Amino acid sequence: MSPTTAAWLALAFPLAGTIINALLYRTGRTSRLTGYVGTAALALSFAFAIVAFLSLQGRDPEHRQIVSTLYDYAVTGSIDARMAILVDPLSVLMLLVVTGVSMLIHLYSVAYMGGDRGYARFFAYLNFFVFSMLLLVLASNFVLLVIGWAFVTAASTLLISFWYRRQTATRAGVKSFVINVLGDIGIILGTFFILRHTGTLDFLGTFAQAQELGAQHQADLTAGLILLLVGAFAKSAQIPLHTWLPDAMEGPTPVSALIHAATMVTAGVYLIARMHPLFEQSATAANVGAIVGVVTLLVAATIGLVVTDLKRIIAYSTMSQIGYMIMAVSTGAYVAGMFHLMTHAFFKALLFMAAGSVISAMGGEQNLDRMRGFRKAMPFTYGCFVIGGLALAGIPPFSGFFSKDEILLVQAQIGGWHWILYVVGYLAAFLTAIYTWRMIFRAFWGEPNEQARELEHGHLWHAPQPTNPATGEVEDTDVGFPGPEHHIAEREGPMKLAMGTLAFLATIGGIVLIPKTTTWLDDFLEPTFANSSVVHHASNGKLWLGLALGAALGLAGIFIAYKIWATGDGRAALHLRERLAGVHRLFVNKWYFDEIIGWLIVRPASWFGRFAQQTFERIVVNGVFVGGSTGVVRAGSAAVRALQSGFLRAYAALLLVGAAAVILYFLLQS
Amino acid sequence: MSITWYLCLSALVFSLGAAGVLTRRNPLVVLLCLELMLNAGNLALVAFSRMWGNGDGQVFAIIVMVVAACEVAIGLGLVVAIFRRRLPVDVDELRELHG
Amino acid sequence: MSLPLSIPLWLPVAAAFAGLLLPGVATRALTILGAALTFVWSLWAIADFDRAVHGLQNVTDELWISQLGIHYKLGIDGLNLFLIALTAFLWLICAIWAARKAWGTGHKDKLFFFFFALAESAVLGALMAQDLALFILFFDLMLIPFLFIGGIWGPEGTRVPAMLKLFIYTLVGSLLMLAAAIATGVMAADQSGGALSFALSDLRQNVLPKGSQDWIFLFFAAAFLVKMPMFPLHGWMPDGYRTIPLPALAVFSGVLSKVAAYGFLRIVVSLYPDASVHFQDLMLILALCSILYGSAMAFTTTETRLILGYSSVAQLGFIVLGVFALNGDGAQGAIFQMINHGLVVAPAFVVVAYLAGRAGGSEDLRDMGGIAFRAPVLAALFLIVTFATLAMPGSANFAGEFLILLGAFQHSIAIAAIASIGVILASVYALRFFVRAVQNRVGPEVASRELSLTEGLVLVPLVGMILFFAVYPQLALHRGEATITRSVQPAAALIDAPPATEASAK
Numbered sequence A: 001m002s003p004t005t006a007a008w009l010a011l012a013f014p015l016a017g018t019i020i021n022a023l024l025y026r027t028g029r030t031s032r033l034t035g036y037v038g039t040a041a042l043a044l045s046f047a048f049a050i051v052a053f054l055s056l057q058g059r060d061p062e063h064r065q066i067v068s069t070l071y072d073y074a075v076t077g078s079i080d081a082r083m084a085i086l087v088d089p090l091s092v093l094m095l096l097v098v099t100g101v102s103m104l105i106h107l108y109s110v111a112y113m114g115g116d117r118g119y120a121r122f123f124a125y126l127n128f129f130v131f132s133m134l135l136l137v138l139a140s141n142f143v144l145l146v147i148g149w150a151f152v153t154a155a156s157t158l159l160i161s162f163w164y165r166r167q168t169a170t171r172a173g174v175k176s177f178v179i180n181v182l183g184d185i186g187i188i189l190g191t192f193f194i195l196r197h198t199g200t201l202d203f204l205g206t207f208a209q210a211q212e213l214g215a216q217h218q219a220d221l222t223a224g225l226i227l228l229l230v231g232a233f234a235k236s237a238q239i240p241l242h243t244w245l246p247d248a249m250e251g252p253t254p255v256s257a258l259i260h261a262a263t264m265v266t267a268g269v270y271l272i273a274r275m276h277p278l279f280e281q282s283a284t285a286a287n288v289g290a291i292v293g294v295v296t297l298l299v300a301a302t303i304g305l306v307v308t309d310l311k312r313i314i315a316y317s318t319m320s321q322i323g324y325m326i327m328a329v330s331t332g333a334y335v336a337g338m339f340h341l342m343t344h345a346f347f348k349a350l351l352f353m354a355a356g357s358v359i360s361a362m363g364g365e366q367n368l369d370r371m372r373g374f375r376k377a378m379p380f381t382y383g384c385f386v387i388g389g390l391a392l393a394g395i396p397p398f399s400g401f402f403s404k405d406e407i408l409l410v411q412a413q414i415g416g417w418h419w420i421l422y423v424v425g426y427l428a429a430f431l432t433a434i435y436t437w438r439m440i441f442r443a444f445w446g447e448p449n450e451q452a453r454e455l456e457h458g459h460l461w462h463a464p465q466p467t468n469p470a471t472g473e474v475e476d477t478d479v480g481f482p483g484p485e486h487h488i489a490e491r492e493g494p495m496k497l498a499m500g501t502l503a504f505l506a507t508i509g510g511i512v513l514i515p516k517t518t519t520w521l522d523d524f525l526e527p528t529f530a531n532s533s534v535v536h537h538a539s540n541g542k543l544w545l546g547l548a549l550g551a552a553l554g555l556a557g558i559f560i561a562y563k564i565w566a567t568g569d570g571r572a573a574l575h576l577r578e579r580l581a582g583v584h585r586l587f588v589n590k591w592y593f594d595e596i597i598g599w600l601i602v603r604p605a606s607w608f609g610r611f612a613q614q615t616f617e618r619i620v621v622n623g624v625f626v627g628g629s630t631g632v633v634r635a636g637s638a639a640v641r642a643l644q645s646g647f648l649r650a651y652a653a654l655l656l657v658g659a660a661a662v663i664l665y666f667l668l669q670s
Numbered sequence B: 001m002s003i004t005w006y007l008c009l010s011a012l013v014f015s016l017g018a019a020g021v022l023t024r025r026n027p028l029v030v031l032l033c034l035e036l037m038l039n040a041g042n043l044a045l046v047a048f049s050r051m052w053g054n055g056d057g058q059v060f061a062i063i064v065m066v067v068a069a070c071e072v073a074i075g076l077g078l079v080v081a082i083f084r085r086r087l088p089v090d091v092d093e094l095r096e097l098h099g
Numbered sequence C: 001m002s003l004p005l006s007i008p009l010w011l012p013v014a015a016a017f018a019g020l021l022l023p024g025v026a027t028r029a030l031t032i033l034g035a036a037l038t039f040v041w042s043l044w045a046i047a048d049f050d051r052a053v054h055g056l057q058n059v060t061d062e063l064w065i066s067q068l069g070i071h072y073k074l075g076i077d078g079l080n081l082f083l084i085a086l087t088a089f090l091w092l093i094c095a096i097w098a099a100r101k102a103w104g105t106g107h108k109d110k111l112f113f114f115f116f117a118l119a120e121s122a123v124l125g126a127l128m129a130q131d132l133a134l135f136i137l138f139f140d141l142m143l144i145p146f147l148f149i150g151g152i153w154g155p156e157g158t159r160v161p162a163m164l165k166l167f168i169y170t171l172v173g174s175l176l177m178l179a180a181a182i183a184t185g186v187m188a189a190d191q192s193g194g195a196l197s198f199a200l201s202d203l204r205q206n207v208l209p210k211g212s213q214d215w216i217f218l219f220f221a222a223a224f225l226v227k228m229p230m231f232p233l234h235g236w237m238p239d240g241y242r243t244i245p246l247p248a249l250a251v252f253s254g255v256l257s258k259v260a261a262y263g264f265l266r267i268v269v270s271l272y273p274d275a276s277v278h279f280q281d282l283m284l285i286l287a288l289c290s291i292l293y294g295s296a297m298a299f300t301t302t303e304t305r306l307i308l309g310y311s312s313v314a315q316l317g318f319i320v321l322g323v324f325a326l327n328g329d330g331a332q333g334a335i336f337q338m339i340n341h342g343l344v345v346a347p348a349f350v351v352v353a354y355l356a357g358r359a360g361g362s363e364d365l366r367d368m369g370g371i372a373f374r375a376p377v378l379a380a381l382f383l384i385v386t387f388a389t390l391a392m393p394g395s396a397n398f399a400g401e402f403l404i405l406l407g408a409f410q411h412s413i414a415i416a417a418i419a420s421i422g423v424i425l426a427s428v429y430a431l432r433f434f435v436r437a438v439q440n441r442v443g444p445e446v447a448s449r450e451l452s453l454t455e456g457l458v459l460v461p462l463v464g465m466i467l468f469f470a471v472y473p474q475l476a477l478h479r480g481e482a483t484i485t486r487s488v489q490p491a492a493a494l495i496d497a498p499p500a501t502e503a504s505a506k
Helices: A003-023 A033-057 A089-112 A119-138 A142-160 A167-198 A203-208 A210-216 A218-235 A244-250 A253-262 A264-274 A283-306 A310-330 A334-361 A379-393 A399-414 A418-444 A450-456 A493-513 A520-529 A540-567 A571-579 A581-588 A590-643 A648-669 B003-023 B027-052 B056-084 C006-021 C026-048 C081-099 C107-128 C132-141 C143-153 C159-192 C200-205 C210-227 C237-243 C246-271 C273-278 C280-298 C304-323 C328-358 C376-389 C396-411 C413-438 C453-471 C474-496
Strands: A066-076 A079-087 C057-065 C070-076
Touching: A003 A033, A003 A066, A003 A079, A003 A089, A003 A119, A033 A089, A033 A119, A066 A142, A066 C396, A066 C474, A079 A089, A079 A119, A079 A142, A079 C396, A089 A119, A089 A253, A089 A264, A089 A334, A089 A493, A089 A520, A119 A142, A119 A253, A119 A264, A142 A167, A142 A218, A142 A244, A142 A253, A142 A264, A142 C396, A167 A203, A167 A210, A167 A218, A167 A244, A167 C396, A167 C413, A203 A210, A210 A218, A218 A264, A218 A283, A244 A253, A244 A310, A253 A264, A253 A310, A253 A334, A264 A310, A264 A334, A283 A310, A283 A418, A283 A581, A283 A590, A310 A334, A310 A399, A310 A418, A334 A379, A334 A399, A334 A450, A334 A493, A334 A520, A379 A399, A379 A418, A379 A493, A379 A540, A399 A418, A399 A493, A399 A540, A418 A540, A493 A520, A540 A571, A571 A581, A581 A590, A590 C159, A590 C280, A648 B003, B003 B027, B027 B056, C006 C026, C006 C107, C026 C081, C026 C107, C070 C107, C070 C132, C081 C107, C081 C246, C081 C328, C081 C453, C081 C474, C107 C132, C107 C143, C107 C246, C132 C143, C132 C159, C132 C246, C143 C159, C143 C237, C143 C246, C159 C200, C159 C210, C159 C237, C200 C246, C210 C246, C210 C273, C237 C304, C246 C273, C246 C304, C246 C328, C246 C474, C273 C280, C273 C474, C280 C304, C280 C396, C280 C413, C304 C328, C304 C396, C304 C413, C328 C376, C328 C396, C328 C413, C328 C453, C328 C474, C376 C396, C376 C413, C376 C453, C396 C413, C396 C453
Parallel strands: none
Antiparallel strands: A066 A079, C057 C070
16 A cells, blocks of 8 residues: 555544544443544554555655645645645654554543543544644645644634533633634745745645745745744744643643644644755744744743642643754754654653543542642552653653753754753753652642542542532533543553553653664654755764753752652742742743733723724714715705695796796707 | 797797796686696697698697696596595695605 | 526526415425526536636627617626526525515515515626626615515514615615716717727726726725625614524625625726726725724624624625735635635524524524533534634635735735734634534523424535535636636736736746
């Protein structure tokens, strides 16, 4: 089978799954049929991704970029958008990661979402999301890319507001949608800047002209790429377009794992890697990407230190890790960026799944302040959380260790101001270790709380009355979601299987690119990045320095977290908070981004809407225009009406005068 | 005899009729005055017909007479209807149709 | 071989007239039959359309009033082909929709269908007309049935004043247009020294001097902008939308506004290229104002009809933006967007009717909510309509908007950037409508009911058409390309003429 056929099939199965699940929406609440249908669709898709991978490897390295066209989508005027996919090592890598991780998350959801009355809908959405994501990574032109990009947004919005009776959920959904539409606009306008000089929307056609673009239309290229970056930042939750991601945690936990950790949010990274021939022609645009990435990774890490919502901590951690990736691909470290994307997908999905299990054990409660001592009650979840935490903190030999160091090594190699990126990157890595292990020590160590004690006795705790964890509002039980039942990994085979597999991958994922040992990933991605002009060869000294520094900082972070929260009861943290009250306030309020955006954009827009509604419409539109023109017509008709006096003799007189005037006129004429 | 005299007479009668229409308020008198105006027109038509020596004008005059007869029939009918309904016999009072 | 255009043009009203004379349900059946046959014909016309012909096809040309040089001239080309099909489609569906209701007793009921069908013939006439006077005749005729429909079947109390306002306001525009049209014909005849003729092909031969083009342009623009409606001439819209019953409103909003936008391309830009270039910036700025203002109004009002009304104002802003980008991409996007917007706004009104039926008859957003759980099919169809309304990439509306923005971008980067704010605002009002109408808590008097079979009969074909064009927009784009590009050619040439400003994309 040719790689493109396999890729088309991989794309088709999730779509088929969506349709089947949508048609099966009437299945009863206890049936897990739709869940297995969804998972099977993904398994098939993953299988074909592997087929595509193998068949691509069977070809010459020069022929590993294949375009396959289905039909003309919109070929007219100055655009040439075809329904076509581009299969090359980069897209196949994404294909593998997306379908593989998605399959596991589907499997996890089969059990985790059990009892929720939106079960079939959930799997239809989830399948649709995977279809969209695959469309995004396989797209061979800008239009198809934007389509996949927006479909992903739509799927994400639907899943964030999955429990749509909660106003917090729908509001978070709309927020994420609107910010991501801003990103779409960025990509569309960016495309226009590039299209104007290349005359084609096709990626390969555009890349072929990259050099010429860079030489002759530097300004337009830079503008276009910065606009593309706006799209990447919106989707990948980079500052200042990140505010939707923490709110997106309103969605069910598997959604957070799938969309807001493993796949969708990395689309921005993929976009930059895909556009690398263009970015290499514009240093300015590349630098913008690197700087935003480094700012995000630091800011998100600082917020992660103080947030108390379990899922939001992981969400901020995601933002921070994607900051690393964006920084990597913007500075030419494509393979390192994609490597981190892959390992991050493993360990972050794992962390979310474990967090979901804990949240279930808490009866839906997400606040870290209330969690304590789950270590004995949930050994499996605890184990998974620790593995994920070690990988995230970058402790050897876990996967995160290799990928993060690879990125920072490139910064050291480039030198110059990139040393700042290097230092900030390691500083954030240190913070990452602290906040990750703060979570683990606070949730799992110490005296077991009520829920943990009950669980040790074999009872899963349930809240007497379901409430929205965000507002405390009583849930609308009319529709039965979120489901009344909770599911934890210890009791559900599918969850265990999914988490076990991811834990394994998170542990050994680094194997594909161990310095001085393996270069598998490098070799595989070679054909895509072959024409890259940025080549980095690290010196041994920097390599060992980086590896040692990364391991040491990670361990130091864990040690500090241990000292404060595992043995010190967190009193040291409270003390620190009092000493640095200003900084703490800044972090807790998430650097005031929501407020700033509210002041700058939301309020003026709603003020404008109110002004238009209440004042302008009434006075100008209805007053001046409608009132004016109907007024003139009415005044005119009133004047004419006044002539209709009803006096017969007046009419006769007018008739005579008129006739006389006409005669007089003709007399004078002659 | 010159055409001028006929025309002068016609103009005189027409003016008399017009003055009557404008000044009198009794519908019967108004109808009478209208008749005067029409016949003034007829006189002029017949005079022109004689001047040119063909019958076109006379044909017109006959048509005008027919129209006048119709008009009188309808007009008198209206006056009778006004009497029957005991409405004022005064064109200034009959102004229901004002705008 | 092809059918004379007069047959599909007059068929709907002829069928409804015959129905008027027959008893009982026959009126409905005949009205629907007439609309259905016209729709079948339009499909066949699409299939039969010859891309290679650069000009009108299937022309009917009779000299109608010889003294005035008015021709009864009809024809099809890439510009109106799909608009005709859209008209036929929407009328068919809305006739079926209207047939589900009783519109009064006896003759009153039958009369509705007669007016409804008369409007279809008038719209088809305006789209097919290739003579300026004939166009104006049909253009004004198409409003009259809606005045009666609104005035007779609108809500008690406000219907007559609202319709009177609508009538006077649009009539002022029409009068200006009539004056401008007569001036065009007379001046063109003077200039050429030939006989008076209002046929568009003859008028195109004699381009008027620049000075007279300008005022004629303004008069036409006033008429079209009122009818669309565009900011700031949309004052009649809220009352008009509140008054016209929903099945008629769906076609009114879906098609009538497009005829005005179509008029810009068919008449104004091609007959008055100098003036179009002269007033290009004015029109673009008006379009931007429409987009922003319409969107802002749409996300603050709670009346569902007005959300759609103001969103139409915004969408028509995009269409005008495309027309007055004065290049092939923009014009093509504009024509395509007219079709898309018609296909989107009509099902949206259907949804409004269904939602109101479930919310105790109230069409206010505050009284709705929470039905998605028990009416998943309705919610899913509504979701598709919502995404199409906000022109999500992947919908045909996106393809249209992409071309429009590209056209605007080729003219001015700033205008394209400001217009794209409208895309963001569209997502705000469309999602707000969706979320508050079917999600969140159940409204006070809401009774959740799933879509019934007969309800589905109306909504499903509309949504199906949206999906079809989303998957294969090329069908419409491909056929229209040659003619549409040609219609803006004179104006585009004028822009490019002064020392080649910027090399085009190629």
